[in-house]
Amino acid sequence: MLLATDLDGTFLAGDPEDRLSLYQTIAAHPEIRLAYVTGRSLEAVLPLLADPTLPQPDFIISDVGASFTHGDTLQPIQPLQSQVDALWPGESQVASAIEGFALERQDVPQMRRCSYFCSPAQAADPALQDAAQALGCDLLYSAERYLDFLPQGVNKGSSLQALANWLGIDNDQVLTAGDTLNDLSMLSGTFKGVCVGESEAGLLQATEAYSRTLHASRPGCGGILQAFVHFGFLGEHGIAAERRLAAKPGQAQMVMVYHRLPYEEHRVGGALQRRRPTSPNGIIPTLLSFFGDGRPGSWVAWAVHEDGDEAFDTHTTVDAERYPRLTAARVKLSKAEVDIFYKRFSKEAFWPTLHTFWERATFNEDDWQVFLKVNRAFAERTALEAAEGAIVWLHDYNLWMVPGYLRELRPDLRIAFFHHTYFPSADVFNVLPWRRQIIGSLLQCDYIGFHIPRQVENFVDVARGVTPLQTVSRQNCAPRFITYGCAVGLERMTTAVDTGSRVVKLGAHPVGLDIDRVRNALALEQTQQQMTRLRKELSGIKLILSVERLDYTKGILEKLQAFERLLADNPELLGKVTLVSICVPAASEMTIYDELQAQIEQAVGRINGRFARIGWTPVQFFFRSFPFDQVVAWYAMADVMWITPLRDGLNLVAKEFVATQGLLQGHGVLALSEFAGAAAELKGALLTNPHDTADLASTCYLALNMPKAEAQARLRELFDIVSYNDIRRWGDEFLAGVTEHEVAPLVLAS
Template identity: 45%
Template sequence: MPSSLVIVYHRQPYEEHIVAGQTELRENRSPNGIVPALKGFIGRVQSASWIAWKKSPAKRAPKFERRISIEDSFGRYDVVRLPLSAEQIAQFYHVTSKEALWPIIHAFPSFYSTQNTDWATFREVNRLFAEAACEEAAPGAVVWVHDYNLWLVPAFVRAHRPDVRIAFFHHTSFPNADVFNILPWRKEIIDSLLACDLVGFHIPRYARNFAHVAQTVHGDVRIAEAPVPPELRGNGTALSEQTMPAALYLGEREVRIDAFPIGTHVELIHQLVRAPQQNARMEEIRRDMGVEKIIVSVGRVDYVKGTREQLLAFERLLQRRPQWRHRVKLLLTAVAADPGMKVYRSAQESIEQLVGRINGHFGDVAWQPIVFSTTAMSFAETLCHYRAADIAWITPLRDGLNLVAKEYIAANVEESGVLVLSEFAGAAVELTDAVLVNPYSLSQMDAAIDQALDMPEPEQRARMALLGEAVRQRDIGAWSEHIMDCFAALGAPGFQRG
C-alpha cells in the first residue's frame, strides 16, 4: 500500500536481537530520542513507511526480506531495508560522513579530510535511499528526509517524483558559509536541499547559516525574513538571532524554512522518575557516591562534545579549590564510538588518559574524583543518575541541540539542581536560565562550575522552575504538532487540518 508519509533515516526503527538463532525485532530500549520521536508520527497518518539500511554481503542476495510490515505500540507501518555492503557502509557513514562532513558541520575544519573519501559511493547510497522512498510514496505524499548523511536524497526524489512534497530535518548544527564552502561538493548539496519544499532546523541560527550558504552558491536566491519567536531568541547568547529566513526563492521555486527544536518526552520521564523503584535507585546512587556534591556528564566520545575541555576544568577545580576534594565526584559517561569510527580513536585515548591522570593525582583509596564509563546506561538508569546528581555539566564545543540537557531538567521535576550548559549547544537559546558558559574560555568554565557548586538552593529551585516550564512548553508533543502543521501548510493529502 503506498504511504502518505515516508520517513527516510539511516537507522532501523527497532532493535534486532538474536534469540535461539532467530532474529527478533524489539522496540528501542530508550523510549526517548530521535527514533521514538519519528515513530510518533506513524499513528497520526493513514499509512507510513520507513527507509533504512541493513548490512548485507556484497554481490550476493540479502538473507533478509527487503520490505517488512511492523506493528508495535506506535502503530502499523512498513520498513524498507536497503542491503548495503560493509564497504558501502564504511565509505558512506564511517568515512565520508564522519571524516569529511561532520567536521565541517560542527565548524572544526582542522579535522576535515577527504583523503579516504569516495564521493561516488556516498552519492550512490543516497540514490538508493531516494529510489526506495519514491517506490513507497503515494501521490502527493510527504517524503521526510533526516540528517546530513542523506543530503543528496531530495534531488533524486524530485527528479523521479515531482508530485511529492519533500521535507528535510537537520538534527545537527549548520555552519556559516566560510566553513561550509570548504566542501568541494557544496553546490551539489545545496542544489539538493533547494529541491525540498521545506528545510527544517533546531534553531534560527542554523537556518540563517543555510540561507547565507545558499546565496553564496546561487547569487540570485532571495530570502524572505520573519521575526524569531521570543522563546527562541536566546538574547545575548552566542547563538542568538532576532530574525530568521522564513523562505528562500530561486526563480519560481519556493523553499520554506523552519526552525523549531525537538523536545523530550516530559510526561514519560515524569512517570519513570516517580516510580518507587526509581526513587530507591536514586538514593542508592547517592549513598554509593558518598559525597556532598555529584556532577553528572553524559555524552559520547567525539571531539565536538568538549569532554577533554571539561576534564581539564575539573582538574583545575581540584587544584584551585582543594576544599572540594573528597566532597565532589564527577560521573562521566562518554560512550565509545563504533569500532569503524577511526576518527574518534585519538579523542577516546585523550579522555582515558586525562581521567587516569586526575584520578591518579588527586584520588586515594577512600575517594576517586571521577567515575568513568564508556558503556551506555539504560534510559531508566540514566534518569536515576540525573536525579541523584546536583549538577549536570553539559559543555559541548558545538552541538545541534542536546537532548541530555532537557532530559536532566525533566527528571528533576519540582526539585533543586543546576544545569551548566554550553552556549554553543542549540538548546541554549531556549534554556537561558541555565548557567550558560563559553566552553572555549578557561576562566568562564572555571567560573561556571564554581557558580554551580556554590549556588544557594532557593536560586537552584527558581532557575529549575523556569527551565522546567520551557521544556514542558516545547516538549515532544509540541514539536510533533508543529511538524504536522508544517506538512499541512505544504498541502499534502492527509495532513490538512480541520
C-alpha cells in the same frame, strides 16, 4: 549529436512536463552531447550546475560566445579560448572609448564582453558603431535594451561552429535552440535549429526564410522536443519512445526517511534478530514517539545484507503494539557500503566540517560516489513508498542528496528536510568540495527545518553563495529564542527564499522531548532502586553529571581540564564533589576516536592520581552505554548537569535532565555550553564558553554554590519550556510549516 541551447527562455523554460521529458531524454541518451550557449557569464551559469534536476552540460559557451568552458572541469577549452582572448581589447579600453555615450553598465558578471542597457535610439547612433569598430569589437543589440561589445567576429554562432569543428561533429548533427535575437547567429541556417514558442518577434522575422530553422509552437523545452521530432534526431518513433514513467506511487501518506532503522538488527548464530534501540539519548526514540498515537506511515532506512544471507525482506513491522500503523521499508546495503557511507565518509568528511573542525576533515571522491549511490537508493525506495502528494520527511546530513534524486523521480511529493546536526557558516561549509551539489539538492525541498535561527541563517548564507536567492519573508526570533544572550543567538531569521524555480520555506524547530518516556522511566521499580542506591553512595557528596557520546565535538577533554582547575583553585571542594562522566563509545569500526579515548583516559587518571583520597574519587568515568532508566536515575541525583559541547546542533541530554528534575520538583542546575543549539532555547540554564577553561570552571563553581531558591526558579523556567515544547509540538509545528502554502510578504523592519 550535439544539442546547443540557449538557457533563459529556452532550456530553462516551458511546461514542467516538457522540461521533465527533455531532461529525461538527455539523461537516457549519453550519445547526446549538451552545450549551454548563453549570454550569461560562466559565473552566472554556476548556480545551474548545482541544480540536480538539470542535465549537466558537456560544454559551456558563455558571454554570448566569448567564453569556452568544459562542463565537467570548468576549465577553458583550448585553443578555442585563447583565440578569442587574442581578439578582446580589454574592459578598460571599452569603458574609456564610450565615456561620452551615457550608457548604463549592466550589473551582471561579464567576461571578454561589456554589456550595457541601451535605448533603440542610442543603439542606432553611427558614432557608437564607429567607436566599436575602432576598438575591434562587434555590437550585438537585443530585446530593444541590451547592448553587448564583443570581440570582433565572435558570437554564439561562430563560437558554436568553432566548437563543432574542434569536436569533429558534422553541422547536420547539431541542433540549436533559442528565443531572442542574440541567438540569431546560431539559428541562421548553418545548423538545424529551433526558435522555441514565444520567441522574440525580431528573431522569428529574421529566421522566417531559413528552411533548417523550425518555428515551434510550444515554449522552452517543449519547442526543443518538437525539433527532435521534426528533424528525426531520435529515429522513427520520435520523442514519445523516450518518456520514462515516474515511480508508481505507494500507499504511505507520511514517509519518515532516516539512515537507521527504528530498531537494532544483530545476528545470533547466523540468524537476524531485532531489539529496541539501546542509545541513551538518540534521536530514534524521539522520532518513534511521533507515531505513538497510531499515526500511519513508512520508515525508510538501511539494512545490511550480504550475498549468501537469507532472503531480504523489504518491509517489516516496527512494533505492532506501540506503533501499529508504522512499517519499516528497508534499503538493502552491504556492510562495506554502510562502512563507507556512514562510518567513514560521513564521519570523516561531513561531521567535522559541520561542527567547524574542518581541519580534521578528509575528502575522498571515491567515497563521495558511494555516498551518492546510497542516497540514490534511499530516494528510489522512498519514491515507491510515498502516496500521491505525500509528505516525505528526511532527516539529517547523511541524506543530503536524496531531495535532488527524489524531486526527479516524484515531482508531486512535498519534500521536507530536518537538519539535526549543526549547520555552520559559509566560510566553514564551503570547504566541502561538493557544496554546490549538496545545496542544489537541498533547495529541491519544499521545507527545511533546523533547530535554531542561527542555523537557518547559516544555511541561507551558504545557499546565496551557490545560487541567486530572493528573500520572501523574515520574522523576529524573540520571544521563542534568545537573541543576544548566547553565542548562537540571533534577532531575526529568514523564513522563505525564492530560488527562481520554487519557494523554499525555512523554520527553526528545536527537537522536543517525549516527556512520557522520562515519566515512565521514573516510575519503574528498578529506577527507584537505582536512585536509592545512588542517594546512599553519594551521601554528603555533590554530584556533577556529564552524559555524552565519545566525540571531539563534545568537549570532554576540555571539561576534564576545567574540572582539574576547579579542584586546584577550590581545595574546599576536595572530598565534597564528584564528576561522573557517562561516555557512550563510538562503533567499534570507527577508529577516528581511538586517540581521543586514550587522551580522556589519561586525563581521568591524572586527575584521580592528583586529588583522590581514601573513600573519595574525584572522577568516575563510565565508558559504556547505560539503559535509559539508569541514566534517568543519574539525572535525578545530579546537583549539576554539566554539558559542554564545543559545537552541537541541539543537545537532547540537557532536556532529559530538565524533564527528570522537573518531574521530581528538584533543584538541579543545568550548566550548558553556549555553543549548543539548546542554549538559544533553554532560558534558565547557566551558559558557559567551553573554549575557555576558566569560564568552564567558574560556571561550574557557580552552579555548585547556587542558592536553592534560585536553582528552583531556574529549573521551573526550564521545565516549563521543555514540557510545553515537547516532541508532539515539535512534530506538529514542523508539519504545519510543511503544509502551510501561503507565505507572508516580506516586511522589512524600520
